[in-house]
Amino acid sequence: MADLAIRALKKSYGATPAVRGVDLTIPAGEFAVLVGPSGCGKSTLLRTIAGLEEADGGSIEIGGRVATDLRPKDRDIAMVFQNYALYPYLTVFENVAFGLRARKLPDAEVRKRVGRAAEMLGLGPLLERYPRQLSGGQRQRVAIGRAIVRDARLFLFDEPLSNLDAQLRDEMRGELKRLHQELGKTFMYVTHDQTEAMTLADRIVVLKDGLIEQQGSPLDLYERPRTRFVAGFIGSPQMNFIPAEVAPGRGLRLSDGRELPLKAGRLAGIAPGAVLIGLRPTHIARAGAQPPATGVARLSVRADLIQPTGARAYVSFRLGGVETTTELEAREAPRLGEEFAVDLDLDRAVLIDPQTDRVI
Amino acid sequence: MTEAGVHARTGTEAAAVPSPAAAGIERPARRLRPRRRTVVLALRLLAAILVTVVFLFPIYWLAIMAFKTADEIFAYPPVWWPGSLNLSNFAVLFRDGDWETVRNSLVLATSSTAIAMVLGTFAAYALERFRIGGENLAVWIISQRMLPPVVIVFPIFLLYVALGWVDTFHGMIVLYVAFSLPYVIWMMRGYIHDIPIELEESAELDGCSRWQILWRVVFPMARTGLFATAVFTFVFVWNDFVFALVLTRTEVVTYTVQVTHYFGGQSNFWAKIAAMSMLGTLPVFFAVATLQRYFVRGLSMGAVKG
Numbered sequence: 001m002a003d004l005a006i007r008a009l010k011k012s013y014g015a016t017p018a019v020r021g022v023d024l025t026i027p028a029g030e031f032a033v034l035v036g037p038s039g040c041g042k043s044t045l046l047r048t049i050a051g052l053e054e055a056d057g058g059s060i061e062i063g064g065r066v067a068t069d070l071r072p073k074d075r076d077i078a079m080v081f082q083n084y085a086l087y088p089y090l091t092v093f094e095n096v097a098f099g100l101r102a103r104k105l106p107d108a109e110v111r112k113r114v115g116r117a118a119e120m121l122g123l124g125p126l127l128e129r130y131p132r133q134l135s136g137g138q139r140q141r142v143a144i145g146r147a148i149v150r151d152a153r154l155f156l157f158d159e160p161l162s163n164l165d166a167q168l169r170d171e172m173r174g175e176l177k178r179l180h181q182e183l184g185k186t187f188m189y190v191t192h193d194q195t196e197a198m199t200l201a202d203r204i205v206v207l208k209d210g211l212i213e214q215q216g217s218p219l220d221l222y223e224r225p226r227t228r229f230v231a232g233f234i235g236s237p238q239m240n241f242i243p244a245e246v247a248p249g250r251g252l253r254l255s256d257g258r259e260l261p262l263k264a265g266r267l268a269g270i271a272p273g274a275v276l277i278g279l280r281p282t283h284i285a286r287a288g289a290q291p292p293a294t295g296v297a298r299l300s301v302r303a304d305l306i307q308p309t310g311a312r313a314y315v316s317f318r319l320g321g322v323e324t325t326t327e328l329e330a331r332e333a334p335r336l337g338e339e340f341a342v343d344l345d346l347d348r349a350v351l352i353d354p355q356t357d358r359v360i
Numbered sequence: 361m362t363e364a365g366v367h368a369r370t371g372t373e374a375a376a377v378p379s380p381a382a383a384g385i386e387r388p389a390r391r392l393r394p395r396r397r398t399v400v401l402a403l404r405l406l407a408a409i410l411v412t413v414v415f416l417f418p419i420y421w422l423a424i425m426a427f428k429t430a431d432e433i434f435a436y437p438p439v440w441w442p443g444s445l446n447l448s449n450f451a452v453l454f455r456d457g458d459w460e461t462v463r464n465s466l467v468l469a470t471s472s473t474a475i476a477m478v479l480g481t482f483a484a485y486a487l488e489r490f491r492i493g494g495e496n497l498a499v500w501i502i503s504q505r506m507l508p509p510v511v512i513v514f515p516i517f518l519l520y521v522a523l524g525w526v527d528t529f530h531g532m533i534v535l536y537v538a539f540s541l542p543y544v545i546w547m548m549r550g551y552i553h554d555i556p557i558e559l560e561e562s563a564e565l566d567g568c569s570r571w572q573i574l575w576r577v578v579f580p581m582a583r584t585g586l587f588a589t590a591v592f593t594f595v596f597v598w599n600d601f602v603f604a605l606v607l608t609r610t611e612v613v614t615y616t617v618q619v620t621h622y623f624g625g626q627s628n629f630w631a632k633i634a635a636m637s638m639l640g641t642l643p644v645f646f647a648v649a650t651l652q653r654y655f656v657r658g659l660s661m662g663a664v665k666g
Contacts, residue, residue, distance in 0.1 A: 050561075081562060082558075085556065085562040
């Protein structure tokens with residue numbers, strides 16, 4: 001059964017549309033991540049689902065019940081905010097218990113639930129402390145604790161990790177994933193960080209300008225993006241977009257005249273003209289001694305920029321008039337300015353119509 | 361530079377001075393710096409004492425005058441410290457019933473502050489969170505406070521005569537509430553603005569009603585601001601002179617007006633002036649001293665973020 005069903009949802013702020021007709025169904029127990037750049041409407045969509053914003057049109061069903069006009073407290077949802085939203089004048093225990101006390105649960109039940117959440121999140125020794133005595137990661141745990149004691153049907157997370165430093169973010173990401181598995185509840189999570197989306201999600205929903213650009217499993221979006229936006233947004237480092245011409249019968253031709261042979265039939269149904277070759281950095285390898293396989297183009301390039309990341313290095317060079325990046329093993333990386341040969345795995349490339357920005 | 365900054369820098373400098381043997385610094389140079397530091401510190405201390413004396417002397421003089429006998433008050437050279445702590449000046453105030461004006465001030469200031477705080481805080485919440493009247497209404501409200509009281513006291517007097525409210529508690533309370541409200545609304549709006557909206561939204565999702573949100577989130581969060589604003593409002597009403605002078609006669613005379621009765625054409629009742637002024641200072645002193653913790657934090661909150 002779907003835990004969340006949204007139909008034609010719209011929300012504007014004055015004359016500025018934020019969500020422009022979103023249809024979305026999230027099955028029970030799924031971890032859905034709304035991702036997109038700033039201003040794409042992802043937080044507005046989440047807040048409208050929570051009832052903190054009133055929808056201008058469309059409907060929201062939570063657990064099979066129409067919730068569009070219900071007050072936030074009656075929607076059976078719990079939410080974790082970006083800035084934690086902890087009450088500085090209450091102890092950790094009272095912060096976690098706040099929602100239960102507001103709903104007038106018996107004291108014994110409050111203690112039981114807070115104790116269970118504290119155990120899950122490792123908050124036991126911190127229960128008598130105040131938020132100001134906690135680190136950022138501990139505060140975020142308390143905020144999550146506040147949500148999970150509620151035992152709600154739907155959990156909403158609004159960029160909960162964006163205030164943490166990189167290391168802590170990685171750690172908390174793992175904990176959130178584990179928590180989802182333990183609770184088995186439906187999670188809806190907003191982030192602008194595609195790495196977070198890829199690692200956490202069962203389903204990624206990419207939003208752009210208030211509309212869903214594409215949704216699917218992380219792998220689906222990574223391997224089969226439908227638009228240039230999704231192709232560029234998902235994956236880090238970003239996909240390369242190399243301008244080229246479809247040369248009938250011969251493959252693709254770059255602006256510098258170099259030709260890239262394609263497997264037979266790869267261009268079937270594609271009209272001659274300009275295209276963009278979408279190629280992930282991992283699909284560009286340093287050429288070995290072996291001749292390239294069919295569907296792989298070997299080209300000589302000059303290294304313009306080298307960014308080592310430890311075991312791997314990002315090496316950039318000019319190709320078809322644009323900066324192109326490959327991800328190589330650190331020991332394979334050329335020196336700056338060195339000419340070296342790369343193999344472009346065109347079998348894994350996507351071809352994009354530059355007029356429509358859609359994948360062909 | 362802040363006091364802490366000065367100390368921190370001095371500390372760093374002290375730590376940075378290497379031992380003479382290690383650095384090869386000559387003896388006179390080594391001795392000069394600590395001596396200069398001592399002199400600077402002494403001068404600073406002296407300046408601080410001087411400023412304190414200048415500010416505290418009038419209060420000291422007033423306080424001891426309240427305990428002096430008539431002879432001591434007029435003695436020349438002045439008596440810097442009375443022979444005994446004479447309470448007769450205060451006894452006279454109680455015997456003649458003058459103390460009732462302090463009681464009147466206390467009743468007016470306490471009730472007006474309480475009413476203005478309740479109404480003003482709700483109004484501020486509505487302005488801030490529901491955006492009632494937009495920015496213009498908020499600015500219009502504070503602009504009311506900019507009118508010099510003396511400009512409108514006479515129209516109000518005529519109105520009060522017509523209403524029969526002159527020299528009544530309710531008349532004075534309504535007036536003081538009306539005059540305190542713009543300040544309370546303006547200040548509380550700033551403090552409420554500083555409360556992250558997510559705290560209220562989170563409480564809403566947790567099942568709190570709007571009233572519960574106010575009680576359980578907004579008031580505790582704005583506690584320091586509430587106290588600071590209440591103290592200022594109280595002090596404003598407590599110190600009011602113009603309205604009380606024009607709008608009271610015999611029933612609700614406040615202590616500020618009463619003090620002026622001691623200035624006569626022929627002579628001034630210095631003992632009563634001093635004793636009454638002391639009585640008049642005490643409630644404010646206790647209010648500020650008791651709430652100082654909140655008061656200072658509330659003031660600085662407003663200053664930084666308001």
